[in-house]
Amino acid sequence: MHFAVWAPRPERMSVLVDATAHAMTREDGGWWRADVPAVGTEPDYGFLLDDDDTPLPDPRSRRQPDGVHGLSRWYDDGAYPWTDAGWTGRILPGAVIYELHIGTFTPAGTFDAAIDKLDHLVQLGVSVVELLPVNAFNGVHNWGYDGVLWYAVHEAYGGPDGYKRFVDACHHRGLAVFQDVVYNHLGPSGNYLPRFAPYLSDTGTNTWGASVNLSGPDSEEVRRYIVDNALTWLREFHVDGLRLDAVHALLDERATHLLEQLAVEVAALEAHVGRPLTLIAESDLNDPRLITPREAGGYGLTAQWSDDFHHALHSLLTGEREGYYYDFGAGLGVVAKVLSRGFFHDGTWSSFRGRPHGRPIDAERLPAWRLLGYLQDHDQIGNRAVGDRLSASVSPGLLAVGATLVLTGPFTPMLFMGEEWGATTPWQFFTSHPEPELGVATAEGRKAEFAEHGWDSADVPDPQDPGTFLRSKLDWAELDAAPHRSLLDTYRRLIALRRAEPALTDPAFPTAEICEDERARWLVVHRGDLRIACNLAADEQQVNVGHGEVLFATGVSPSIVDGRVVLPAESAAVVRVA
Missing domain, CATH: 2.60.40.1180 (Golgi alpha-mannosidase II)
Structure with missing residues (x-):
């Protein structure tokens, strides 16, 4: 068995395989390697750095059966018996995306349980399933954005084989799979990567702390770590696309931005595997260069989320004008502008930011499907104080009007799980940090954040309370009750109409x-x-x-x-x- 790890920081390295330590040899560029006699087919292993006798997990670990603090387990990517050889993929134009979280999509919260609900999605008419992050994080329950081992699949969901079964099952039903990935930060617990190498910047910070080292010394291997991870999801797990979390927090001063590098290498893989591969950015920059083709001076990503469309619809339906909704509460004209020009803030003054924001989209050159339009998503629900969905404050009639504007609109539509029947279960912010201090800090930080906006801290759910997670699970029994049946029928008919009428997928604004x-x-x-x-x-x-x-x-x-x-x-x- 061959073991390799990039670790320029330690002076000595050993790999511990089934309780036996084997010295590693240092090579150029900070890489360490060792060939070890085979010990079974799936041995547990970890790396010993210098004089520390506590083994650390592999930064590129594919499996963490005992969590992110435990040993890694050898995993053979080629052993899974794929049955999707006939899958040719799906292009993004004409698609309808369904965003879901594995842990709360079903009572069991596993990939296998989610497979049992895929026929519901087929009958609904969606064409793409987009999963919130499934990489390994500390604890059992989490949104997924606290990942620390990006190559490993969260064990409680079913591990790497469970994920492959899920993708296989989706492809057999004609559903593409997009995976949400987080390359802008590492989670607060179980992050051992800085022990190995300068994965984090010494100078740059973002909302979550130290930013990832994309342009400082040794950044080339950090970028390689990220790009290889993206290619792994697409190649080894047969995923059809990636949603790139908060790309505005990727602090990159290199001449070729990481996003452009990703676009180039994913395009090369697309040509190799012979199926469409999609890159979608989440960005609050309102910068069309992200989705402008590289030959026209852009980064060449496939599409990006459009929070402006969401904010305009949300303000219109609810009347809310607090915080970042303030500028979007000016009435129907805001919605009309976003529909016809893509962004509301396209160089206009942003009251929330206290400065001009965004730049215009060239509607003659960029097709409207490169923007994703949505009425609800995980962030816009879960980042509310109590995680209340639109169904908690908007009438069934207005919910249907909102769905009509999304599903007949010019943008690629995206739904959030349960939206199609007006689910009444909230989607709240939840964590399960095992460390008491971190758990308390997370809960107190959440309450303090909303106290600044006038909320009573007693009304803000404790993210560490298991009940917060359990309340966020979908209640599938609602499908058989009124008015949920009627709204579900509306969504099904709208998606069918979108497929039947070419005018509804016309790329023009x-x-x-x-x-x-x-x-x-x-x-x-x-x-x-x-x-x-x-x-x-x-x-x-x-x-x-x-x-x-x-x-x-x-x-x-x-x-x-x-x-x-x-x-x-x-x-x-x-x-x-x-």
């Missing part, structure tokens, strides 16, 4: 017509020969769309009189005009 009387609260989105008419008012509205036929309605199908569609209160309709 649409135009949107709004009522100047904000009390009337209606808007019409023009998409080819289709008109998406939405009434957000509490009473009936007559909206001019022209003569045509109603293809879809959120409730009772409205009539069209003299070219005006008669929309009931809080409803939407899609009309094909003559």
Whole structure:
């Protein structure tokens, strides 16, 4: 068995394999290597640094059966019997994405349990399943963003073989799999990487602490660690795409940004495996260069999340204007601008930031599908004080209107698990740090954060309380109850309509017509020969769309009189005009 590890910091290295230490040889570039006689097929092992007799896990460990503080276990990536040889992948244009968290998607919270719910997603009509991070973190329950061993799959979910079974099952049902990955920081517990090498910057910081070393001394191997990890998910786990967490926190001063390097190497792998591979950025920069092709001077990523679209819809449906929602609460015109131009903040003043923010999208050159549009996601729910979903404050009628704007809109739609039936279970911030001090600090920090915004700390759930995690699990029994059945039917019909009507996946940014009387609260989105008419008012509205036929309605199908569609209160309709 051959063992190798990049560790320029220690003076001596040994690898402990089944309780026997074997000296390692240092090579150029800070790499250490050792060839060890085979001891079984899956021995446990760890690295001994200098005089420390406590073995540390492999930074590139594929499996941590006893958690992130324990020994690594040898794992053969080639041993899994894949059955998806006929899978040719899915391109992003025309896709509908479904974001889920393995631990709360089902009562059991495992990959195998999630497989049993995949037929629900097929019947819903989505085409991509996007998983919150599944890399190894300390504790049992976590959103996944506290990962410290990026190559290992969280054991409680089912480990690497469980993940491969899940991907295999998705592909057999025609579902692509995107994986959320975090390259901007390391979690607060179990992070031994700095013992081996300068994985973290000595100077740069971000929201979570020390930033990852992307451009300082020895950064080349750190970048290689990240890029190889991305390629591992795509190649060894047959994943179809990656969602790159908070790329604005990647502090990179190199001439070729890490994101561009990722785009180049993923494109090369795409050509090799013969199926589409997708890179999606989460970014709050409102910078279209992320999704501009490399030949046009951009980074060449496939797409990026659009928080502006979410904020505009959320403010419109709820009336909220606190915090970063302030600028988005100016009415229907905000939604119309985002639909037709991609960003609301495209160089405009941001009250939340106290400065101008963003830059314009060239709508003539960039297709609208390169932005992801969503009504809810894990962050926008879970980062609220009590993790309340829209269903807690918005009527079923307005939920359906919001779904209509997302699923008939120009952007690639994304749903958050349970949204399709108006789940009443919250999605709260939860952790399970075994260290008491860290657990207390996490809970107190959470309460203090929301106390600054006027919340009573007693109302903010303790992230360390197991009940916070359990409350966040979906209640699948809701599917059979009203009004959940009706909303689920609305989502299914909308997704089917999106697939059936080419105008709804037209890459061009649409135009949107709004009522100047904000009390009337209606808007019409023009998409080819289709008109998406939405009434957000509490009473009936007559909206001019022209003569045509109603293809879809959120409730009772409205009539069209003299070219005006008669929309009931809080409803939407899609009309094909003559």
